[in-house]
Amino acid sequence: MTQISILGCGWLGLPLAKSLIAKRRSVNGSTTSENKLQILxxxxxxxxxxxxxxxxxxxxxxxxxxxxEILIIDIPPKLRVTNSDTSDSQRKVFVEKIKTLIPFIEQSNVKKVLFVSSTSVYGDENDLITEETTPNPETESGKQLLLAETLLQKNKNFETTILRFGGLIGEDRHPVKFLAGKENLENPDAPVNLIHQNDCINIIEEIIYQSKWNEVFNAVAPFHPTREEYYTQKAKEQGLVLPKFGVEKSNIKKIISSEKVENSLNYHFKLDVC
Structure with missing residues (x-):
């Protein structure tokens, strides 16, 4: 039985661990909270x-x-850097954490690493984003994720697959709850790039079962209505106050393609987020 370690049993890591165990995998799970140890x-x-x-x-x-044999790294950067005077050391705290972790991976039996990243490593200047698109992150978290990806990919002691998710949603997590009732929201005609928690788990499992290592995958549900269409409809379905978008159109037309996930893994998205 292949044993898997999941660094970060949070919103995604915990149900992923449960799913792997249900499929007869042995799982080590980490948490930073003593109160959560009993839950695990x-x-x-x-x-x-x-x-x-x-x-x-x-x-x-x-x-x-x-x-x-396998390590899944699912720890978000959690960066909110807005001060342009912030030092480089403060800005690179997430990257430094990955640097601290790597020697311990090298000294272990781990030979395969799956790093959960984000499509925030891409800029907004492209219309269609594939894995061949050159990353150009605009946010601090996107910049650090890209640096962390590179550190792991360049290490020859283990094979690393990078999995870049779009916006994460689930039964208990949906951005419409934050947007409900807001006014003058930006980018009404920009396409949404979201993925459901269940699809995230299924895709990770397929990568493991099919041994798809030394790869980069984008993972976003192949449904891309505009922000205004999508969030207005979701607010209606949930009985929330409708969000109001500004009239100014944006030139952001970024659509994340998941064709590689669909073709290479023969994966069919289970849940239509729209």
């Missing part, structure tokens, strides 16, 4: 309290990685 244990996940900082990592990372 109750789900038959081997629980580990792992704290990753820019210059240090808890010693529990050694048994967390021990005997695992």
């Amino acid at each position: 244990k109750d789900a038959d996940i081997n629980p580990f309290l792992v704290t990753l900082e820019s210059e240090s990592i808890s010693e529990t990372v050694i048994p967390f990685l021990a005997k695992s």
